[in-house]
Amino acid sequence: MIGYICEPLGNQHDRTHFDCGVSVLNDYLAKYAKQDVKRKASAVFVLVNRDDPKRILGFYTLCATSVELSELPEEVIRKLPRYPEIPAILIGRLARDMNSPGVGQLLLADAIARCVRVASEIAASMIVVDSKGDAATRFYAKFGFISLPKLTDRMFFPMQTAEKL
Numbered sequence: 208m209i210g211y212i213c214e215p216l217g218n219q220h221d222r223t224h225f226d227c228g229v230s231v232l233n234d235y236l237a238k239y240a241k242q243d244v245k246r247k248a249s250a251v252f253v254l255v256n257r258d259d260p261k262r263i264l265g266f267y268t269l270c271a272t273s274v275e276l277s278e279l280p281e282e283v284i285r286k287l288p289r290y291p292e293i294p295a296i297l298i299g300r301l302a303r304d305m306n307s308p309g310v311g312q313l314l315l316a317d318a319i320a321r322c323v324r325v326a327s328e329i330a331a332s333m334i335v336v337d338s339k340g341d342a343a344t345r346f347y348a349k350f351g352f353i354s355l356p357k358l359t360d361r362m363f364f365p366m367q368t369a370e371k372l
């Protein structure tokens with residue numbers, strides 16, 4: 208990520224001018240992200256340019272979650288332990304500013320790399336995303352995320368596959 212830094216959201220970042228085109232995500236960053244961080248509901252990471260470190264180009268959130276074993280496709284279940292709930296990390300939100308097209312894949316790559324690092328200390332078998340709409344589903348599918356058969360807006364990516372990337 209030459210020229211960019213992905214770091215935890217902090218007081219130095221300007222949250223008010225971010226515009227990804229989706230008002231619920233803009234509002235989340237401007238009004239709720241700091242509270243979520245404080246209350247440990249989500250960790251929020253922002254992408255900035257090294258030359259302009261206050262301006263947020265994109266952000267994503269991570270938190271712990273679980274997936275019911277029965278929600279997963281049969282071929283995936285075969286490779287997993289038979290517990291009713293499978294531990295996972297949720298990329299709950301991911302968005303880039305409309306003036307920074309092309310950084311979506313940087314955000315996703317950074318989020319996946321962070322999930323792999325975290326899962327080496329606190330096990331999680333899956334990375335899960337809430338895709339929020341057809342365009343987002345196509346974006347995540349391009350990188351190998353698979354829709355859950357019963358919950359099409361929720362997609363998953365096996366941690367073992369992420370480790371190999």
Ligand SMILES: CC(C)(COP(=O)(O)OP(=O)(O)OC[C@H]1O[C@@H](n2cnc3c(N)ncnc32)[C@H](O)[C@@H]1OP(=O)(O)O)[C@@H](O)C(=O)NCCC(=O)NCCS
Binds near residue numbers: 229301308340342
């Ligand atoms: C989804 C989003 C993050 C993609 O960001 P981006 O900067 O446009 O993505 P990139 O340019 O890095 O795209 C990487 C690849 O995905 C593809 N892609 C991006 N959006 C796509 C879409 N809607 N449908 C299909 N492919 C898409 C790109 O074509 C590119 O492929 P290529 O390298 O073969 O050209 C961005 O559009 C966004 O922030 N949208 C609003 C918020 C949102 O919907 N977030 C997701 C759910 S929380």
